[in-house]
Amino acid sequence: MNEQTILLIEDEAQIRRLVRTAMEEEGYRVRESGTLKEGLAQLHADAVHLLILDLGLPDGDGIAFLRELRTQFSLPVLVLSARSAEGEKIRALDAGADDYLTKPYYTGELLARVRAQLRRAPQESATAENRFHFGDIEVNLAQRSVTRKGIAVRLTPIEFRLLCAMLVEPGKVLTYRHLLSAVWGKAFVESNHYLRIYVSHLRQKLEDDPAQPRFFVTETGVGYRLDI
Amino acid sequence: MLWAVIACVIATLLAWPWRDFLDPANTAMLYLLAVAVVAARAGKGAAIAAALLGTALLDFFFIQPRFTFTVGDVQYAVTLAVMFAVALIIGNLTQGLQREKEAALERERQSGALYQLASQLAGALTLAQIDEMTRRFLHETQSCHSLLLMRHGEEVSPVISGQTPLSGKPYYAVKTSLQQGAAQATLDGALHWLILPLHDMPQARGVLALSFYDVGLLGNERRPLFKAIAALVATSVERLYFVEIAQQAQLQMTDECLRSSILSALSHDIRTPLTVLYGMADTLAQSALPPALHEMADAMRQQTFRLNSMASNLLDMAKLRAGDIRLKLEWQPVEEVIGASIKLLGPALAQHPVSVVLPADMPLLRFDAVLMERVLCNLLENAAKYAAPGSSIRIEVRTDQKFAHLSVCNDGSQFPIDRLEGLFELFERGDIESNVPGVGLGLAICRSIVSAHGGSIYADNNEGACVTFTLTLGEPPVIEPEDEYE
Numbered sequence: 001m002n003e004q005t006i007l008l009i010e011d012e013a014q015i016r017r018l019v020r021t022a023m024e025e026e027g028y029r030v031r032e033s034g035t036l037k038e039g040l041a042q043l044h045a046d047a048v049h050l051l052i053l054d055l056g057l058p059d060g061d062g063i064a065f066l067r068e069l070r071t072q073f074s075l076p077v078l079v080l081s082a083r084s085a086e087g088e089k090i091r092a093l094d095a096g097a098d099d100y101l102t103k104p105y106y107t108g109e110l111l112a113r114v115r116a117q118l119r120r121a122p123q124e125s126a127t128a129e130n131r132f133h134f135g136d137i138e139v140n141l142a143q144r145s146v147t148r149k150g151i152a153v154r155l156t157p158i159e160f161r162l163l164c165a166m167l168v169e170p171g172k173v174l175t176y177r178h179l180l181s182a183v184w185g186k187a188f189v190e191s192n193h194y195l196r197i198y199v200s201h202l203r204q205k206l207e208d209d210p211a212q213p214r215f216f217v218t219e220t221g222v223g224y225r226l227d228i
Numbered sequence: 229m230l231w232a233v234i235a236c237v238i239a240t241l242l243a244w245p246w247r248d249f250l251d252p253a254n255t256a257m258l259y260l261l262a263v264a265v266v267a268a269r270a271g272k273g274a275a276i277a278a279a280l281l282g283t284a285l286l287d288f289f290f291i292q293p294r295f296t297f298t299v300g301d302v303q304y305a306v307t308l309a310v311m312f313a314v315a316l317i318i319g320n321l322t323q324g325l326q327r328e329k330e331a332a333l334e335r336e337r338q339s340g341a342l343y344q345l346a347s348q349l350a351g352a353l354t355l356a357q358i359d360e361m362t363r364r365f366l367h368e369t370q371s372c373h374s375l376l377l378m379r380h381g382e383e384v385s386p387v388i389s390g391q392t393p394l395s396g397k398p399y400y401a402v403k404t405s406l407q408q409g410a411a412q413a414t415l416d417g418a419l420h421w422l423i424l425p426l427h428d429m430p431q432a433r434g435v436l437a438l439s440f441y442d443v444g445l446l447g448n449e450r451r452p453l454f455k456a457i458a459a460l461v462a463t464s465v466e467r468l469y470f471v472e473i474a475q476q477a478q479l480q481m482t483d484e485c486l487r488s489s490i491l492s493a494l495s496h497d498i499r500t501p502l503t504v505l506y507g508m509a510d511t512l513a514q515s516a517l518p519p520a521l522h523e524m525a526d527a528m529r530q531q532t533f534r535l536n537s538m539a540s541n542l543l544d545m546a547k548l549r550a551g552d553i554r555l556k557l558e559w560q561p562v563e564e565v566i567g568a569s570i571k572l573l574g575p576a577l578a579q580h581p582v583s584v585v586l587p588a589d590m591p592l593l594r595f596d597a598v599l600m601e602r603v604l605c606n607l608l609e610n611a612a613k614y615a616a617p618g619s620s621i622r623i624e625v626r627t628d629q630k631f632a633h634l635s636v637c638n639d640g641s642q643f644p645i646d647r648l649e650g651l652f653e654l655f656e657r658g659d660i661e662s663n664v665p666g667v668g669l670g671l672a673i674c675r676s677i678v679s680a681h682g683g684s685i686y687a688d689n690n691e692g693a694c695v696t697f698t699l700t701l702g703e704p705p706v707i708e709p710e711d712e713y714e
Contacts, residue, residue, distance in 0.1 A: 014504040018503075018507035082499035082500055103503040104502050104533075107511065193707070212567050212571070
C-alpha cells in the first residue's frame with residue numbers, strides 16, 4: 001500500500017489523538033499540528049496528500065488560512081469543525097476547502113470522506129481518458145454517453161453538463177453558486193431551484209432510490225457532493 | 229388731533245401774506261398738503277379733523293366775505309367740497325397703508341419668533357425639552373400657557389411626569405381633538421383652552437394644549453400662528469420618535485449579534501468535548517473487547533450521541549426563541565430534504581429501515597431546507613427512539629387542494645391518547661418517567677419551525693404513532709422546458 005500522508009491541524013489534543021488513531025488504523029501516515037503556523041511549516045517540509053483542518057485555532061482564523069494556502073498548494077482540504085452554520089460552511093468551501101464535516105462526527109464518515117478526497121488525485125488519468133465508472137454507472141465524456149447496468153441512459157444537454165461539472169471534482173462539496181455558474185452561467189447563480197430540479201432528474205435516472213441517493217448527496221443549505 | 233391743528237395753523241399762516249394775490253382754489257391746495265401730511269403722520273381720524281378744520285379756516289380767512297363762514301361765491305362751495313372729499317380719501321388710503329405696514333411688521337416678528345422656536349426645537353433631545361421650549365416661547369410671545377400631551381394607546385398624559393393631568397372639559401376636548409384630528413376650543417372656568425392635534429388627522433401622536441385668560445387670543449388671526457407652532461412641535465416629536473426607533477433597531481441588532489455569538493461559542497464549547505467523548509466511545513466499540521465491555525462502549529457511544537442531539541436541540545430552541553426566525557424560503561423537491569435527513573441520522577437509524585412514499589406528481593414546495601431538515605431529523609429520531617427494535621419507519625407525503633401533508637410514522641408504538649396536543653409543548657414527553665432519553669425539546673422545535681412556515685403539526689395513532697405536519701402548496705416558479713436529447 002502506498003503510504004499517504006495526512007496533516008491534521010487541530011488545537012484539541014484529544015481530537016488529534018482520535019483522528020490519528022483512526023487514520024493510522026487505515027494505514028495512513030499522520031502529521032499533527034496545534035497551530036496554523038506550525039501546520040504551514042509542515043506542509044512545506046513534507047509531501048502531504050490531505051489536510052484535515054479545524055477552523056477555530058489559537059493563532060488565527062482557519063478560513064483566512066485556507067485562502068492563503070490555496071495560493072501555494074492544491075492538495076485536498078477537509079474541514080473538520082464544530083461550526084455548523086451553513087454560512088460558515090459556504091465560506092470555508094468558497095475559500096478553497098473541498099469537504100466539510102461537522103463535529104461530532106462518525107469515525108466511519110470521516111474515513112469515507114478522507115478516502116474520497118485521496119481518491120481524487122490519481123483520478124487525473126481517468127479524466128484524461130474521459131471515462132468514469134461508479135456503482136453500476138459508466139460515463140464516457142468523449143462519446144457523451146451514459147450507461148446504467150449496461151443500458152444507455154438518455155440525458156438532456158443540461159443534465160449532462162451538470163453530471164460533468166460534478167464528475168470533475170468527485171467527493172468535493174460543490175456549492176449551489178458554483179454549480180449554477182458552471183452549468184447555467186453567471187446570470188443564474190441565484191436560481192437554486194433550477195439546480196435542485198436537475199439534480200433530482202439525475203437522481204431519477206441514475207439512482208436506485210432517488211429519495212435516498214447514494215451518489216448525488218445533498219449538503220443541505222450548502223450544495224451537492226458526488227460521492228463515488 | 230394736535231397734528232391737525234398745527235398743520236392747519238401753519239397752512240393758514242403761510243397763505244395769509246398772499247391772500248390778495250392767490251386765488252382761494254390755490255390756497256386750498258396748501259390745505260390739502262396739510263391734510264396729506266397729517267394723514268401720513270397721524271392716521272385717519274386726524275386727517276378727517278384736519279380736513280374739517282382746513283375747510284373751515286379756508287372759508288373763514290380766504291373766501292369772501294372774510295372773517296365769516298358765509299360763502300359769497302357759489303363756486304367756492306365746490307372748492308370746499310372737493311377739498312373735503314380729497315382730504316377724506318387721502319386719509320383713508322394712508323391709514324390702509326399704515327395698517328398693512330403694521331401687519332407686515334407683526335408677521336415678520338411672528339415668523340422671526342417661529343424661526344427661533346424651530347431652531348431651538350431642532351436641538352431638543354427629549355419630549356420634556358420640547359415641552360419646556362414651547363411653553364417658554366408661548367409664555368414670552370403670546371402670554372399663554374402650553375402643555376404637551378402624548379397619546380399612549382387610548383390614554384393621554386403630559387410628557388413631564390408630575391404635571392397634573394388634565395381633567396373635565398379640557399380633557400374631553402383633548403380626546404375629541406385626537407379622535408377627529410381637528411383643533412378644539414373650550415372654556416373651563418375663567419381659562420380658555422385651545423387644543424391643537426400634532427397632525428391634522430385622527431389618532432395623532434399627541435396634542436398641544438394652550439390655555440389663556442384673554443379671550444382675544446382665541447381670535448382667528450392667531451390661529452395660523454398657533455397651528456404653525458403645533459406643526460413645529462409635531463415635526464420635532466416625529467423626529468424624536470424615529471430617532472428612538474433607529475436606536476432601538478441598532479440596539480436590537482447588537483443584541484442579536486451578541487446573542488448569536490454567545491450561542492455559537494456555547495455550541496462550539498459543548499461540541500468539542502462531546503466530539504472527544506463520542507470518538508473515544510466509537511473507537512472502543514470498534515476494538516476487540518470482551519462482549520460485556522463492548523456492549524458498554526457501544527452504549528456509551530449511543531448516549532453521547534443523544535447528549536449531542538439534546539445539546540443541539542437546546543441551542544436550536546434558544547435560537548428559535550431568541551428572535552424571529554429568518555426563513556430562507558426556496559422552492560425545492562421535498563424528497564431531497566427527506567433523503568438528506570435520513571443520511572444525516574446515519575447509524576442512529578441503523579436498526580430501523582426507513583421507507584419513503586411520495587405521490588408520483590409531487591410538486592415543489594417552498595421551505596427553508598436547513599430548518600426542514602431539522603424538523604425531519606427530530607421526527608425521525610423520535611420515531612426511532614420509541615419504535616420497537618427492528619421495526620420500520622415510514623415517511624409518507626400526501627397532497628390535497630391546499631396542503632402537502634408530511635407524516636413520519638413508526639410501527640408498534642402509540643402516543644398517550646390524552647396527551648396528543650401537549651406533546652408539542654416545551655419539555656413535554658410522552659411518558660413522564662420513561663427510560664427513553666430526551667427532554668421533549670424535539671417536537672417543540674418542530675412546531676416552532678412548522679408554524680414559522682405557516683403550517684400546522686399534529687400527532688395521531690392511526691397507523692402506528694404518526695406525526696404529521698403541513699406545508700402550503702403554491703405555484704412554483706416556471707422552469708424553462710428542455711426537450712432536446714443528446
